[in-house]
Amino acid sequence: MLNPHPTRYAELNGVLHDLVTGAQEALGGSFVGAYLQGSFALGAGDQHSDCDFLVVVRERPDEEQEAALRRLHAELPHRGGFWHGHLEGSYAVAGDLATVAGLGREWLYVDHGSDVMSWSEHCNQPWTRWILREHGITLVGPCPVQLMEPVPDDVLRDSARAGLATLVDDVLGWCPPTVAWCQRYLVVQASRSLYTIRTGEVASKRDALRWVMVHGDPGWRPLLQQVLADRDLGLDPQAPPRPGSLEAARAYAAYVARVA
Incomplete structure (x- = not known):
């Protein structure tokens, strides 16, 4: 049924x-x-x-x-x-x-x-x-x-770790950097990858962001809070990223790749 x-x-x-x-x-x-x-x-x-x-x-x-x-x-x-x-x-x-x-x-x-x-x-x-x-x-x-x-933990973790090496190029290759949603997507994907590498599980977008706020470097909290708050804006192809936010997202992805 x-x-x-x-x-x-x-x-x-x-x-x-x-x-x-x-x-x-x-x-x-x-x-x-x-x-x-x-x-x-x-x-x-x-x-x-x-x-x-x-x-x-x-x-x-x-x-x-x-x-x-x-x-x-x-x-x-x-x-x-x-x-x-x-x-x-x-x-x-x-x-x-x-x-x-x-x-x-x-x-x-x-x-x-x-x-x-x-x-x-x-x-x-x-x-x-x-x-x-x-x-x-x-x-x-x-x-x-x-x-x-x-799915064995090592398979899940290895897959997440491998994706981080090219995450920025992969995301911005199909998602224009002039769109605010793409900046948020990059931060979310990096956060979900870090969560998986550390826990051997998969989290939702919101839960991954919140987890990194608690367990990651506190210096990234303003960026994570911005992405979490802006999620409710949805996808607007005409909305540009907040000033400096794309650069921060790139730096955050590099940070995650290092600590992972």
Whole structure:
């Protein structure tokens, strides 16, 4: 039975119903289950979050199933309302998901708000798997712990540490430095990486910022407080960063890379 209240937003719950029933129709007997990971699974989802989902399939979608899924996601963002435009997720092959040996394999993926699908490893990462197994919200299907082994601490930590080496270039390569949201995103990602390296777990954006305020160098607290407070501003492509804040974000990312 489909979980009727997976989030606190009634409209989003209706969108997830549309997603799951559409995926079941497209996949037939290959459908295993559907889950929320990301911010909502960590208890931090709000109207500034995308809604990260994962649908588990028995095998890689065949040509007919893939075409049906592409039609579904081409149409979903255009149904109107707020949440139809804020889905992001993948169709995970059960065999890939079962063990960490399957990390990095490409799954059929739809980016935040997009109506075009691609094959991507975006959702097949140690941190997404950890969130799914330890905190995932089941929409329908077996509990995630029945589908996958735990993510070893060293795999999670090593992945976070490796990402810090190129974090600034990676983020500012796709997120313009002239946009305030991108400055905040850089600080958040550095904070989440540090949290994972120190704890072997994954935190929400807000919880990671608060954790570093307590456990990190106190000199960074004004920057972290600015990012935390400005989160409620959301994404405005026309809003520039506060004066000096991007430079501070770069310096903070370098600090995190050093102490990690």
